[in-house]
Amino acid sequence: MDAPYQAAPDVHVLPANVALPGVGVLPVNAYVLLAEEPVLIDAGMGVDGDQFMDALASIIDPKSLRWIWLTHDDADHTGSLQRVFEVAPSARLVTHAFSALRMASWWPVPLDRVHAIRVGDRLPVGDRTLRAVAPPLYDSPLSTGLLDEATGALFSVDSFGALLPEASQDAGEVPQAALAGGMRAWATSDSPWAHLVDRQHFAQVLDGVRRLQPTRIFSSHLPAASGASLEAFLRVLESVPDAEPALAPSNEEFAQMLAAMMATQSEPQPVAAT
Ligand SMILES: [Fe+2]
Ligand SMILES: [Fe+2]
Numbered sequence: 001m002d003a004p005y006q007a008a009p010d011v012h013v014l015p016a017n018v019a020l021p022g023v024g025v026l027p028v029n030a031y032v033l034l035a036e037e038p039v040l041i042d043a044g045m046g047v048d049g050d051q052f053m054d055a056l057a058s059i060i061d062p063k064s065l066r067w068i069w070l071t072h073d074d075a076d077h078t079g080s081l082q083r084v085f086e087v088a089p090s091a092r093l094v095t096h097a098f099s100a101l102r103m104a105s106w107w108p109v110p111l112d113r114v115h116a117i118r119v120g121d122r123l124p125v126g127d128r129t130l131r132a133v134a135p136p137l138y139d140s141p142l143s144t145g146l147l148d149e150a151t152g153a154l155f156s157v158d159s160f161g162a163l164l165p166e167a168s169q170d171a172g173e174v175p176q177a178a179l180a181g182g183m184r185a186w187a188t189s190d191s192p193w194a195h196l197v198d199r200q201h202f203a204q205v206l207d208g209v210r211r212l213q214p215t216r217i218f219s220s221h222l223p224a225a226s227g228a229s230l231e232a233f234l235r236v237l238e239s240v241p242d243a244e245p246a247l248a249p250s251n252e253e254f255a256q257m258l259a260a261m262m263a264t265q266s267e268p269q270p271v272a273a274t
Contacts, residue, residue, distance in 0.1 A: 007224035021260030036126025046079035152215030161221025
């Protein structure tokens with residue numbers, strides 16, 4: 001994973017950028033929201049466990065976490081969840097009830113520490129209230145985003161994710177065409193059902209996001225973005241139902257991807273100065 005960065009006075013990003021040879025990178029973000037009752041939003045990828053725990057501890061004493069908001073139980077969001085639970089005894093897990101139950105089939109989720117949430121619910125976290133919102137596109141029906149009603153920060157789950165040419169800490173720095181193309185590529189792959197939607201109904205769903213008037217957009221798969229980007233993002237999403245759904249890589253393409261990944265890993269690494 002990459003070094004954490006601060007994206008707002010009260011929001012820190014715990015970022016990873018998964019290298020995809022021939023494509024670029026896919027950002028995978030967790031967030032720390034420094035509310036009066038601090039909130040960790042998602043828990044990164046398991047492969048980064050030690051780094052994730054160190055990065056988290058560099059931002060906040062995990063013991064002081066009061067909430068862990070799990071947007072959904074996909075592996076790129078749950079990586080260090082068990083470890084965080086162990087070092088954050090006061091934290092309760094806020095998630096869709098079925099996310100908690102599904103995870104309980106593969107690890108002993110302390111279900112008495114789960115606060116089940118559904119779209120429309122509001123969660124007071126001391127100095128502010130978080131509202132559970134539905135992301136417009138998603139790869140899990142359990143996906144539950146959140147709007148910080150005090151600041152207007154929108155945590156949009158997998159929605160607004162993008163495959164990018166390179167890692168970045170600010171979506172505004174990514175060239176517009178690359179961002180739009182990468183967002184469409186991600187959306188057609190992460191939400192391959194989008195071509196099935198009724199266009200008018202989908203426009204209403206996007207209007208619902210517009211009405212949230214987010215000041216900042218924190219996607220799980222995009223660098224931090226300003227609320228001013230929302231219209232451009234919504235235009236991309238509007239085009240997704242008419243785009244071809246992404247095809248899964250063939251076995252041959254998968255072999256090529258693996259070969260490219262191996263080649264990248266075996267490239268000589270710069271020697272650290274001593
Ligand atoms: Fe997902
Ligand atoms: Fe994801």
